[in-house]
Amino acid sequence: MSSPNKNLPGWIDVGLIPLINISLAFLVSGFVIWLIGEDPIEAVKIMINGAFGYDEALGYTLYYTTNFVFTGLAVAVAFHASLFNIGGEGQAYIGGLGVGLLCLLLDQYFPLWLILPLAIIASGLFGAAWAYIPAYLQAYRGSHIVITTIMFNFIAAALMNYLLVNILIAPGSGSPESRVFEETAWLPFMHEIFAWFGAEITRSPLNLSIVLAAIASVFVWFFIWHTRWGYAIRMLGHNENAAQYSGIDTKRVIIGTMCLSGALASFVGINEIMGVHHRILLEFTAGYGFTGIAVSLMGRNHPIGIIIASLLFGALYQGGAELAFEIPTIQKEMITTIQGLVILFCGALALMIRPTLERLFSNFTQNNKTAVVE
Amino acid sequence: MDDFFLLSLSTLDSTLRLSTPLILCAMAGIFSERSGIIDIGLEGKLLAGAFAAAAAAAYSGSAMLGLTAAIFTSIAMALLHGFACITHKGNQVVSGLAINILASGLTVTFGIAWFHQGGQTPNLSGDARFSPVTLPGAEIIREVPFLGPIYTELLSGHNLLVYVAFLAVPLTWWILYKTRFGLRLRAVGENPQAVDTAGISVTFLRYRAVICAGILCGIAGAYLSTAHNAAFGREMSAGQGYIALAAMIFGKWRPVPGLLACLLFGFLNALAFRLEGVSVPGIGQIPVQLMQSLPYVLTVILLAGFIGKAIAPKAIGRPYVKER
Numbered sequence: 008m009s010s011p012n013k014n015l016p017g018w019i020d021v022g023l024i025p026l027i028n029i030s031l032a033f034l035v036s037g038f039v040i041w042l043i044g045e046d047p048i049e050a051v052k053i054m055i056n057g058a059f060g061y062d063e064a065l066g067y068t069l070y071y072t073t074n075f076v077f078t079g080l081a082v083a084v085a086f087h088a089s090l091f092n093i094g095g096e097g098q099a100y101i102g103g104l105g106v107g108l109l110c111l112l113l114d115q116y117f118p119l120w121l122i123l124p125l126a127i128i129a130s131g132l133f134g135a136a137w138a139y140i141p142a143y144l145q146a147y148r149g150s151h152i153v154i155t156t157i158m159f160n161f162i163a164a165a166l167m168n169y170l171l172v173n174i175l176i177a178p179g180s181g182s183p184e185s186r187v188f189e190e191t192a193w194l195p196f197m198h199e200i201f202a203w204f205g206a207e208i209t210r211s212p213l214n215l216s217i218v219l220a221a222i223a224s225v226f227v228w229f230f231i232w233h234t235r236w237g238y239a240i241r242m243l244g245h246n247e248n249a250a251q252y253s254g255i256d257t258k259r260v261i262i263g264t265m266c267l268s269g270a271l272a273s274f275v276g277i278n279e280i281m282g283v284h285h286r287i288l289l290e291f292t293a294g295y296g297f298t299g300i301a302v303s304l305m306g307r308n309h310p311i312g313i314i315i316a317s318l319l320f321g322a323l324y325q326g327g328a329e330l331a332f333e334i335p336t337i338q339k340e341m342i343t344t345i346q347g348l349v350i351l352f353c354g355a356l357a358l359m360i361r362p363t364l365e366r367l368f369s370n371f372t373q374n375n376k377t378a379v380v381e
Numbered sequence: 382m383d384d385f386f387l388l389s390l391s392t393l394d395s396t397l398r399l400s401t402p403l404i405l406c407a408m409a410g411i412f413s414e415r416s417g418i419i420d421i422g423l424e425g426k427l428l429a430g431a432f433a434a435a436a437a438a439a440y441s442g443s444a445m446l447g448l449t450a451a452i453f454t455s456i457a458m459a460l461l462h463g464f465a466c467i468t469h470k471g472n473q474v475v476s477g478l479a480i481n482i483l484a485s486g487l488t489v490t491f492g493i494a495w496f497h498q499g500g501q502t503p504n505l506s507g508d509a510r511f512s513p514v515t516l517p518g519a520e521i522i523r524e525v526p527f528l529g530p531i532y533t534e535l536l537s538g539h540n541l542l543v544y545v546a547f548l549a550v551p552l553t554w555w556i557l558y559k560t561r562f563g564l565r566l567r568a569v570g571e572n573p574q575a576v577d578t579a580g581i582s583v584t585f586l587r588y589r590a591v592i593c594a595g596i597l598c599g600i601a602g603a604y605l606s607t608a609h610n611a612a613f614g615r616e617m618s619a620g621q622g623y624i625a626l627a628a629m630i631f632g633k634w635r636p637v638p639g640l641l642a643c644l645l646f647g648f649l650n651a652l653a654f655r656l657e658g659v660s661v662p663g664i665g666q667i668p669v670q671l672m673q674s675l676p677y678v679l680t681v682i683l684l685a686g687f688i689g690k691a692i693a694p695k696a697i698g699r700p701y702v703k704e705r
Contacts, residue, residue: 039487043494091474140681150684151693153421153474154630157623158677165674173668300478336494340615344486347479355465355476 015361015368025307025353027360032352036345045334057329058322064329066197066211070283072314072321073213074275076220078299079317080227081272083308087231088264089244094141094156095272096296097163098134102273104167105133106280107175107185107287114192122192126281127219127274134273135266137163142265146258152265160296171289185287194282214282216274223271224310230267240264272296294343301346304354320346390534392651397539398609400647401546402427402618405601406625407632407639408553409594413459414634415557416590417570417696421477422462423598424622425484430455430602432488435502435613436495438509438606447509447607448542452599458484459595460588467587470700481622489615500615502606511540511608542604547640549597554636556593566590570694573701583701598622627680633691646676 037047085092141155177186231237306312327342413420433454438447489500516537557563632639653672
């Protein structure tokens with residue numbers, strides 16, 4: 008997103024500036040907490056304890072982290088091609104539909120080891136398909152991807168609403184949810200997996216999907232920086248004309264990137280539908296797609312940064328839930344506020360402090376030089 | 382037939398009510414985007430405005446104070462957007478998104494802290510709300526066939542802000558096309574270099590454009606919480622800022638077509654309410670969700686270039702960097 012600056016050394020650019028931006032976001036968040044009459048320090052203590060203090064909390068934190076890794080990677084991959092995919096929410100929603108349909112179809116006949124790969128494929132296909140249309144329109148008809156992906160989020164919500172209320176609803180059920188899958192289509196929880204090896208950890212929604220998230224992170228790192236396609240994506244992102252003149256089919260790259268992005272976002276469906284809820288239900292995406300944008304901006308579009316940012320947001324979500332329990336005036340919307348501030352400072356205002364730092368740094372180096380001459 | 386006439390009247394009546402926030406936000410979007418600043422933060426400004434209006438009206442008991450608070454809050458958000466994308470050349474989409482998310486978080490956080498009702502504001506009544514205005518002569522010509530009901534039922538009896546919204550359209554048109562400010566605003570959205578060369582500050586011009594957008598979104602917010610409804614509820618803007626964005630694009634960034642798009646989307650919404658659970662002869666029941674998603678689907682089809690071509694202002698989304 009931001010071009011590297013020659014005037015500043017790398018460690019300031021990738022280390023110090025993001026750190027200052029994040030600190031600013033948290034400072035303002037603390038100020039908001041202080042404004043509503045609560046103690047920010049106390050809130051941070053409760054949050055840290057609520058997110059990491061005991062192993063159930065850690066399980067929840069990692070479970071949220073899994074979702075954010077998927078949506079963060081999705082946004083990052085698109086960012087590398089200089090495409091802004093706001094549609095992660097819709098792609099995750101439709102991806103979950105793919106997972107759910109497959110499970111509803113096969114859960115009575117096949118074992119898990121067969122259903123899982125098929126579910127991953129179904130999820131990826133559905134998510135990619137939902138990203139394909141905006142991508143096609145961007146590549147061939149010149150419509151702005153930001154606007155079309157926003158529209159597709161709403162269309163996805165309406166579609167899912169219709170399907171769940173009218174078609175997929177379990178017979179005799181009052182709420183718009185599909186029937187619960189047979190246990191053959193349940194992803195094992197981490198506490199179950201640990202139990203197979205004789206280790207005991209507390210129950211939490213954390214499930215096998217976190218392994219998928221780890222694989223996806225390595226895959227994205229390898230794909231973006233170590234393959235021909237990744238090179239094409241980054242080239243497109245830096246300079247579309249240059250990419251075109253060097254013989255890259257930019258239209259295909261745009262569509263391919265968006266499909267990959269949609270597929271990554273869709274894996275939220277694996278975690279939520281196959282891993283936790285075991286049925287299709289309304290609004291299971293719960294804003295994870297939008298949080299992915301904050302995660303990607305904060306993680307500077309690199310898988311390692313994204314994992315760190317996801318962990319932070321996972322902790323914010325879980326710690327925030329605990330906080331809402333302890334201090335009733337601070338509800339989950341406070342976490343939404345923090346998320347907005349992170350997007351503001353790490354995204355929109357990312358360049359705010361750079362001129363100041365540049366001046367400081369050049370002053371500093373010049374002083375050093377004169378000192379040497381003297 | 383008479384029944385059908387009355388039924389269509391009441392559907393059109395709710396069309397006007399439902400279009401009002403869309404029209405105000407779409408005009409806001411036109412000001413911002415014609416000056417070259419993408420404004421996906423309409424939704425956030427609308428929501429923040431709605432909360433500010435309801436909170437101020439609840440404390441003061443005055444709808445006008447509520448409106449003022451809404452306008453100032455929305456302008457503050459617009460200035461934040463301007464600070465990020467005009468002064469610091471940040472990504473306009475990211476900034477707009479940040480504003481939307483901030484608004485959705487802050488409104489409820491402050492709502493809980495101030496009113497202890499789970500993010501809602503207390504119910505407003507009396508002077509704290511905008512009440513219906515009866516247009517002059519509405520009672521006299523009520524009995525005139527056909528025109529009478531149209532005037533009394535459809536045009537009269539809305540609250541002040543509905544009329545403000547409909548006046549905002551010719552006003553926007555006049556400002557954009559008939560004033561020097563409007564000419565410069567449109568120029569800065571197409572070719573900021575040219576404007577700069579003429580010795581006019583691109584920065585100041587764009588700031589004024591986003592402030593205009595802030596004012597209009599603030600009015601729309603006040604409409605939601607103190608006129609159309611009687612309190613603020615969490616997420617009460619419910620995507621209407623995005624629909625207004627769609628309408629603005631649908632109207633190709635021009636005030637009058639934008640108004641028509643808002644009326645169309647408002648009508649679709651009113652129709653969705655009307656048709657809920659009703660079987661249409663020959664078609665059967667139309668899913669509500671289909672009607673609700675039509676504005677988005679239509680906008681996508683438009684953007685795909687199948688209904689004319691929507692061409693955005695040329696310099697949109699690009700921060701202006703002065704040559705040194």
